[in-house]
Amino acid sequence: MPGSHHIVKSFDEELGKLQDAIARMGGLAEAQLAGFIQAITERDGEAAARVVAEDAKVDALDAQVNDMAVRLLALRNPVADDLRVVITALKMSGELERVADHAASSAKRVLVLNQMPPIGSVRAVARMGWLVVAMIKDVLDAYMNQDAEKALAVWGRDGEVDDLYSSVFRELLTYMLEDPRNITACTHLMFVAKNLERVGDHATNIAEMTHYLVTGQSLRKDRPKRDVTSQAVAEPRG
């Protein structure tokens, strides 16, 4: 039946298109994060403004993935592996949309930070940034190559981000206590660091989804959470 063969082939094509759209979103989210890191490191207001403006592109891609996924569900009735591909794409696009959101809202704060004297902790924040960009990049590679092992490796790396976040948080608190003139800048940097910590969480979620997509097995629940900043207590010196 050439007709049915044609339908099957075009279904695979549609699934492929869905995955391509996810890859494009992922690439864009990565670029947005990299743009933010450049902006904060080099106090580059134009780069920051670009990241803020480009966020709309990620939102548009997210809406597109949603429409594609719903159309596939409605017209193709996918089951088993194919259903998993569609559901995963739907969820992953939500995660990537939030990753890009965090990049854009961090970039907005760069515009404010540029109005104040530089703070040393920017370097540690940028280090957090590179760490989470690498996680997003690797987890997208894992997704595109259906590599469950690689997804698992990314999943295990979130602890590093949490550790760095905790240390940045304490450092910022100390700067604020030392000199009230640092308070506003440090506050903004704290929210930036928190955004990056959340990007690490999204990378972990994507790793879980990829692992589920490839193996059909859930990873959830056992991941140790090492961010302890919500318990941080610091007192002014002297």
Add this chain to the structure above:
Amino acid sequence: MPGSHHIVKSFDEELGKLQDAIARMGGLAEAQLAGFIQAITERDGEAAARVVAEDAKVDALDAQVNDMAVRLLALRNPVADDLRVVITALKMSGELERVADHAASSAKRVLVLNQMPPIGSVRAVARMGWLVVAMIKDVLDAYMNQDAEKALAVWGRDGEVDDLYSSVFRELLTYMLEDPRNITACTHLMFVAKNLERVGDHATNIAEMTHYLVTGQSLRKDRPKRDVTSQAVAEPRG
């Protein structure tokens, strides 16, 4: 055909069960927020610890909704309105899971705040809390009653939350600048306020989903965002 009639009836039952699970999740998320507000207002460590512990229940419900939705998609091939019910449930459970997450992570910070002298801004933060609890409650009512008008009304209320958040943020910044002994407590309160502001965003997302579910029309994009704290600049006095 009594057989096919039976299948149709049980499909409706399954859709009903899915919506009941969402209602249960919503009720739990609301209760978690209310528990957090009690905890922060009355400096009640036990209430805070309860909220932290109960978060696992919401996560379990989220996983349950996911499984139900995927099973429905695989076995029932829903189309049109029914497909929209399933997709909406899938997304809404993700939103509610994050609402509960924000309640739990705010409750964690109450445990730290209780180790420090009280800060006046707690009242304003609690006010934000009641505002977002009411939004979550109303948007869930709108969802359960398929009331697009009510969903639209909730969607329009997020600006109030953003305004209150901006004013709380500035107040906290001022306290920090006035007395470094307030810095740690104010920092935790800032993150709590940010969590509540995010809950308002999730209520808005749920309102968009409900509106789409009932009318098939997207609301997206035009909502004015009034949170301007990422641009806040404050200087120490004197």
